[in-house]
Amino acid sequence: MKKSSISRRNFLNNAAAVGVAGIVVPTIITSCSKKTKKEVALPTMLDQAPDGPVLKAGLIGCGGRGTGAIIQFLSAGPNLKVVALGDVFPERIEKCRKKIMDKKGQEVPSENCFVGFDAYQKVIDSDVDVVILTTPPVFRPDHLAAAVQAGKHVFAEKPACVDPVGARSVMASAKKAEGMGLCIAVGSQRRHQRDYVATWQQVQQGLIGEIVGSNCYWNTGKSWYIKDPDPSWSEMEYMLRTWTNWTWTGGDHIVEQHVHNIDVINWFTGKHPIKANAFGSRIRRKIGNQYDNFSVDFEFENGTHEHSMCRQINGCSNNVSEFIQGTKGSSNCQNTIWDLEGNVIWKYEYPLDAQGKPTRTVSVDPYLQEHIDLVTAIRTNKTINEAEDLAISSLVAIMGRTSAYTGKQVTFEEMMNSDLKLGPKVFEFGPVDIDKSVPLAGEAYTPEVRRPS
Template sequence: MNTPTTTPAAATSRRQFIGTTAAASALTVAQSAWAAGSDEIKIGLIGCGGRGTGAAGQALSTNQQGITLHAVADAFKEKADGALSNLRNKVPDKVKVDDSRIFAGTDAYKKVIDCCDLVILTTPPGFRPYHFEAAVNAGKNIFMEKPVAVDAPGVRKVLEMAKVADEKNLKVVVGLQRRYQNCYKDALTQVKEQGIIGDIVSGQVYWNGGGIWFRDKRPDQSELMYQINNWYFFTWLCGDHINEQHIHNIDVANWFIGGHPVSAAGMGGRMQRVDKKFGQIYDHHYVEYTYENGVRVNSQCRHQSGVSNAVREEFTGTKGKIYLDNSGRCYANDHKGNTIWKYRPGGKDGGAAKGGAKKLDPDPYQTEHDTLQAAIRENKPLNNAYYGAESTMTAIMGRMATYSGKELKWEDVLNSKVQHMPNIITPESEPPVKPDADGWYPIAIPGKDIPGAPVV
């Protein structure tokens, strides 16, 4: 599904990365990228799974006029058809896709990019850098889901193309929706501007939950298409759940601390996910991230059943501690346990403690698309690709630390040449990993060099 059209980005130092993320390039295109002289914005959906279908529904539910779904693409025709059926039921007046614009196959993304103004990139994450590259080169505005890559070469490509997006005055939103959620934005203001907890000295971020879906191999499927359909369990497509899912919490740490870590060390493995059908990924990761200012953040993520769950973030400061939760229950205590701040959704007292933010606040998933389309219409700068790449690289560094059992430095992992995602994938391609004679896929073992499972 990916054919690169530019050479890989050059090696990047931590200082260059910070400089890149600190400021956008000067805008050189006067008009936003959509059909010139037209009030219509034609949306194309690339990747028609559950998240893609949801994102398309949100893109079609803004208050903007002239928004239509124009084309869809997926590696599997039945998924494209399923997404269209769902969207036609939800927003029938805005789905303008005829049979000639339902594309299937590993190169279907190119056809959607060719005929649309705004593209939604929601395929398995391994494809993201190449689809982003193609969309930027074609001058399209972009919503892309997190994570934006599965390896360092992919992150460097996204950073390279983010600069081109700025030069072309394109608008880019990345699906790290906590950055668009009122309780998190209010909490950040309290921490950064009001100083309610003082200077942050440590943090804990969690995504401990149950497992994920699994799809059996169909008799007619090649090994490649089986892996693409079952993408979550393969590092080259997913990057492991620390990257695909826990990135949300890791991103909050980078956001609140104000940068990326300089090193990481950790451990992980497979305790419940022991069947060969579960491909390559671990079922738990624990990482200690150290930031440039000496702050340490402990990161936990787990896919196990029958155990305690937690999806939240906490930061301790010199004056107190702040607790964050995407349900809207966000508050801060001083070191004596007294509440010094509590988020009030919609300005209502007590609502957060009862989960009221879900009802009283805007849906951050929807806000992402509202913001993107408003930026296109009003020609305002908007490019989330930089922090999307930074947080993706942070998650990848954590995975590399748990897979290797080594303490790793930011400069080394950002410039790593280990590439899990091939440059080119066609229906005839051999997948980069294959099962052995007993059906086992290569799984990283700390301290060992496992063929087919490179780490650093």
């Protein structure tokens, strides 16, 4: 990590000074430190986007998440079309085309289906209004920059990046997009999930008082792909087909998956941690070079702490959740607020089922809602831009990963100044010239290291 003095604020000011215009409208309203209750309005969340001229979308990354995202985009409202697809693997494009036809009755012309590492630019250069970015996250910063440069609205999956260089690139693209009046929605779907949003409103209005601590978890069984390499695959193809196993392609699961929970705490507190002290290890994972567990003590500027924990190991206790403690109460961030004695003082009212009983799901799936919100923003000229928030949450996760990998305390300022950029210099099928070793923190234990008598 290179030490200098580039804070997030200074970086964004410098980006604006060299021509990246615009001010990012914050999606976070902070009021929990106020002693008097402040009224905070809920954002408008429609069940369907309004009608308007046809919006044409191009999908970059046609795997399972990309296919799901394009179907959700097409379901967000009327007059939505997909006209171009891009991926490095042709069979993924064909599978995605078939799903689009089966689910939505739309045929994507074969001449608008692009294969290769340059397919993203060909999709962007097609006659599209919206670009959907769902490739492995190592490609996200460059693809976002190209889409914004071309004047396209964007939906970008999480995380924003896998390294600090990528995070700063996304922040700069967010500034540029804002100046151009472009909309960017991202895959932090809890910010579009109605129970989370309603709970956030109550917290911002001061129902739990000032936030003094938080916890977040993504502890589940294994969720990586175990694939025996086909003898015909090059090393690059193998790594891309098993991208959730490699730090350079996915960022490790603290970044690729746990970023959701980290982002919730950032959102509810209206802040981001400035320090991380972490540990992690690799116990069960068989391929790739990632860890399968992390535990991070994040510290905020005001001295409060957040415990972040994530694990991908079968046969262990599972927990995917968030929790915040305030001076007057606490919340699980999703649907319930308690007072200091543990009494429920507020609860989200879910829709009723056919028997008149409350369900445990919101009326609109958040994966669909984020596309409804994007299309609504485009058609009502009310710009949304969520890229900077996602970049910050991704960089916080990278800070935790870096602390665990090194065994050292790491600061957000160090991450903002770091020149770490993961992955090969050239993307092409063949050998991948990168370090593939598993990170090891601290010094090796040897017999010479003895316990004090």
